[in-house]
Amino acid sequence: MKIQDAYLIVTSPGRNFVTLKIVTESGIHGIGDATLNGREMAVVAYLEEHVIPALIGRDASRIEDIWHYLYRGAYWRRGPVTMSAISAVDVALWDIKAKAAGMPLYQLLGGKSRERVMTYAHCTGKDIDACLEEVDKHVKLGYRAVRVQAGVPGIPTIYGVAKREGERYEPADSAIPAEHVWSTEKYLNHVPKLFAAVRERFGDDLHVLHDVHHRLTPIEAARLGKEVEPYHLFWLEDCVPAENQESFRLIRQHTTTPLAVGEVFNSIHDYRELLENQWIDYIRTPLSHGGGITHVRRIADLAALYHVRTGFHGPTDLSPVCLGAAIHFDTWVPNFGIQEHMPHEEITEQVFHHDYRFEDGHFLVGETPGHGVDIDEELAKKYPYKRASLPVNRLEDGTLWHW
Ligand SMILES: O=C(O)[C@H](O)[C@@H](O)[C@H](O)[C@H](O)CO
Numbered sequence: 511m512k513i514q515d516a517y518l519i520v521t522s523p524g525r526n527f528v529t530l531k532i533v534t535e536s537g538i539h540g541i542g543d544a545t546l547n548g549r550e551m552a553v554v555a556y557l558e559e560h561v562i563p564a565l566i567g568r569d570a571s572r573i574e575d576i577w578h579y580l581y582r583g584a585y586w587r588r589g590p591v592t593m594s595a596i597s598a599v600d601v602a603l604w605d606i607k608a609k610a611a612g613m614p615l616y617q618l619l620g621g622k623s624r625e626r627v628m629t630y631a632h633c634t635g636k637d638i639d640a641c642l643e644e645v646d647k648h649v650k651l652g653y654r655a656v657r658v659q660a661g662v663p664g665i666p667t668i669y670g671v672a673k674r675e676g677e678r679y680e681p682a683d684s685a686i687p688a689e690h691v692w693s694t695e696k697y698l699n700h701v702p703k704l705f706a707a708v709r710e711r712f713g714d715d716l717h718v719l720h721d722v723h724h725r726l727t728p729i730e731a732a733r734l735g736k737e738v739e740p741y742h743l744f745w746l747e748d749c750v751p752a753e754n755q756e757s758f759r760l761i762r763q764h765t766t767t768p769l770a771v772g773e774v775f776n777s778i779h780d781y782r783e784l785l786e787n788q789w790i791d792y793i794r795t796p797l798s799h800g801g802g803i804t805h806v807r808r809i810a811d812l813a814a815l816y817h818v819r820t821g822f823h824g825p826t827d828l829s830p831v832c833l834g835a836a837i838h839f840d841t842w843v844p845n846f847g848i849q850e851h852m853p854h855e856e857i858t859e860q861v862f863h864h865d866y867r868f869e870d871g872h873f874l875v876g877e878t879p880g881h882g883v884d885i886d887e888e889l890a891k892k893y894p895y896k897r898a899s900l901p902v903n904r905l906e907d908g909t910l911w912h913w
């Protein structure tokens with residue numbers, strides 16, 4: 511099954527997506543998501559200049575060998591651009607292998623470990639009351655788990671909170687990075703009130719999640735985790751920047767609030783100390799940034815040794831190709847926890863058709879051979895790429911901060 515052709519489709523139906531298509535001599539094709547939000551064209555150049563020419567003529571069935579060829583062969587290991595490129599190739603090759611076998615991808619991975627995949631929704635509001643209304647809407651849609659983010663008095667815009675009611679928040683919303691202002695003090699004094707309000711109105715059964723987006727120091731994260739223990743969060747996400755894995759030792763010593771990390775990680779090595787020391791509870795790296803199925807399943811296996819479960823990243827900046835493959839992975843992986851779900855816009859869904867379904871707060875995997883997602887290339891041409899940048903964050907005195 512030789513690779514005959516490989517090319518990229520860059521399109522912006524609602525937001526930018528980069529898709530790699532690999533075509534084999536036998537006529538079977540597969541696709542992988544190569545989108546790296548705000549840095550899309552860096553992955554395009556990496557694939558077009560350095561990866562695609564070396565793929566032509568290779569045997570598409572040798573997924574493992576191609577993974578190591580691209581990873582070890584580059585010499586320059588890891589990093590989001592390299593790993594997004596490798597991920598796209600890997601997922602496209604698994605799509606091809608499953609199609610050639612006539613099986614949905616989850617069967618090739620080892621079959622179903624569960625009937626359905628629990629997801630969490632994003633609920634954001636300019637203040638606590640507006641956020642509670644969003645929770646109410648999502649509970650009525652059947653969600654069992656919600657991520658809550660509310661505006662903080664005294665902070666004009668806050669990343670992760672939609673600008674207008676009923677809208678989704680959009681991280682990459684301007685050609686040049688927007689500048690936000692941040693105050694840790696105001697945030698820390700306010701945010702526990704949000705969880706108290708959610709529990710009071712919706713009771714104990716709803717799973718409640720929250721994303722800190724890397725903005726605290728370890729001791730501040732420890733304080734937050736401790737203060738919100740009475741509200742039994744499902745997880746507190748990215749409470750500190752995690753380049754220094756050791757930071758989690760301190761947080762863990764102070765709190766039993768479960769911790770999720772890893773949407774910006776791209777390698778098993780980013781997780782080693784966190785897992786071996788049992789400092790975290792959920793791994794977040796999506797298939798499109800963590801080296802595809804071949805590498806992320808190794809991370810999930812290592813995590814399983816320490817009772818750590820998966821909770822894959824799933825915002826709109828990962829394409830339906832990534833989400834579709836993730837739903838197969840989630841259906842199979844023994845140590846599944848939850849799947850993030852931020853619904854794509856209708857025009858995105860027109861360009862990327864898929865056979866996964868959402869029902870009653872869960873995803874149901876499809877039975878089409880492969881990962882069940884394909885792209886309408888003609889329609890994709892109607893939505894040209896538009897440069898879009900993620901924001902930056904400054905403290906009130908102007909110091910550049912984590913966002
Ligand atoms: O938990 C999440 O869903 C995330 O934090 C996203 O909102 C990211 O910030 C975004 O994917 C960056 O591109």
Ligand SMILES: [Mg+2]
Pocket residue numbers: 721723747748773
């Ligand atoms: Mg996050």
